[in-house]
Amino acid sequence: MAKSPSRKPRAVKGAAARPAAAKPVTIRDVAKVAGVSAITVSRALARPELVSPETLERVRAVVTRTGYVPNVLAGSLRTRRSRIIAAIFPQVSNTLFVEAIQALTERLREEGYQVLLGLSSYERREDELIAGILGRQPDGILLTGVSHAPETRRRLIAAHIPVVETWDLTPSPIDMLVGFSHEKVGAAMARHLLARGHRDIGLVWNNDARAELRRRGFLEVLAGSGIEPAATCLGPAPATFPRGREGLAQLLRSGKRFTAVACSSDPLAQGVIAEAQDRGLRIPADLAVIGFGDLDFAAHTTPALTTVGIDKVAIGRLAAEMLLARIAGREAGERIVDVGFTVIERAST
Amino acid sequence: MAKSPSRKPRAVKGAAARPAAAKPVTIRDVAKVAGVSAITVSRALARPELVSPETLERVRAVVTRTGYVPNVLAGSLRTRRSRIIAAIFPQVSNTLFVEAIQALTERLREEGYQVLLGLSSYERREDELIAGILGRQPDGILLTGVSHAPETRRRLIAAHIPVVETWDLTPSPIDMLVGFSHEKVGAAMARHLLARGHRDIGLVWNNDARAELRRRGFLEVLAGSGIEPAATCLGPAPATFPRGREGLAQLLRSGKRFTAVACSSDPLAQGVIAEAQDRGLRIPADLAVIGFGDLDFAAHTTPALTTVGIDKVAIGRLAAEMLLARIAGREAGERIVDVGFTVIERAST
DNA sequence: GGCGCGAATGGTAACGGTAACATCAAGGCG
């Protein structure tokens, strides 16, 4: 169309792709065909109650016939509401966050919001990622964790959009928060093992920020009973089964004696169990194992895994509610929500 | 709302939110401060090689100082390129797709693309979801599966954007395709059990579209040896551990004799194993179990699970490559890619 | 010395919606 009278085909393989993308139908095209103005079409689609029944019907007919799809980008530009929520997670190939994502996405979808997924790969350039995402004008943003670069904090505040941090607690969130105390989780794990009579305890742990908090809580409780861990194997995120196996192998190699192993997450724990069983250790008789996360397999290993349960669905759903409330202008009830946790005692301890 | 020149605070808890969202910095603001035109700022950011070094530096300084964040929506509207890829999955709280999502997202991110996540909850209103998403003008779209409503197909074709279907094969994809043959997977599972000498076989299966294809392949091979399954327990998606337990319980209740159980996915298989062990059955001596998916726990159960491995990362990465190639105008090498599968023999059969 | 060329920069007009305000007809009411 228009100017370029000389739009030459790109010579060589020209013909191949590009089905010329026939100029898409716009709201003005629909308006013309329906014999109304553009704004009336806009109203017919967005606020049908403002349009007379006859007009409405006519417009709808034309929309169906022409296959008109409103350009949300254009609308968002004008209204300054994108109906997009950005959600930043360290990763997804780890069941811990997935259920929250699911709950979040479904709840937001009910209100016409879409989720833009960002993966920050545990710290690596969260800031850059967020900077890029903010340009898309999300109406709200969900972050994982509460420790962010000062630059990131500044950017988010400057963006003037609701922000919900998740999976952790802090007295000074950027904006809103839904999570639980990792230190208390660690402490509860330690108390559980102590209550079972364990005094010689090994750790197979991850070194991401939140896992470190759990470890601190764990160690403090041990210290309160005058105990130090017998041995510790600390590895980088993400936590996987093989690392759990390797972790136990390493602890055993240290030559230290221990009757229980605490793990920073369930996959590590299952790895530890597998390795222990391969070496003929009985669980929990020879070795007690406790994990964290209550991933869906935890209840179904043999023996079933003692672990710490988190209501992941609640985190996702609450985060969605808080964002929605804020976007709607309602002041969300609480800005900080602690969803707590539960030590789930099963057969492995 | 509307008129109210007297924006009264909402009485009671008023003061709280709404920090008045000071009008955001635009490209013109930056231009003015830097003493250049808007288009020069645009070039400085998008194609720095077109701008003189001095100007570039000046513009960059102003950008940092003002905290300018380009409005991608406006840019996309003008250029007709959103740098968004929509990815539709039935669900995520099921590890099968998660690794593909991860690989997809990471690869796309490298090229400056963002992923818009859509969850279609296994068939429920995939069409509606896609209709909504197309309005956001994604530059490409990834679908799970190959069976879509005719309406959906029409919409996608009309959108004139690259489409990749995944996780299945068909000779007539909408556009591009990366997946594997579920029928062949089912057939391979059956052959594996037959080769192990099993003749009395139970099924614990899901009824989603692709699982049904695997079942068909499975049954055909059995039929080839004149065998019918001893008993079948068919349940709705998603596949979970508890359903696996329940599945085996149901098969046993049927009173039929069987020496092996095939499952439509690994979580079901692990559930079957757990239930069997609770009932004192030895695996694989009393009961052999085979799953599908090779989820990360499969190698670490006791006994380790025999299953069918899929290169999920390859699916995600390839889908990304194909979309990127097409967007860049290059004709992707193959439009249909079969990533195949592998029967992984472990201790459970 | 005139011309062509490339590098650097700018003015203007879209992109496709919707907010804001305007218009107009029909109906209620003193």
Place this chain on the structure above:
DNA sequence: CGCCTTGATGTTACCGTTACCATTCGCGCC
């Protein structure tokens, strides 16, 4: 009967960016 209200629709401008087409200037070259 004139005035105000309400419902339905239209006009215009603007959201913030970039494509497209100048324009300007310095420089090499015949």
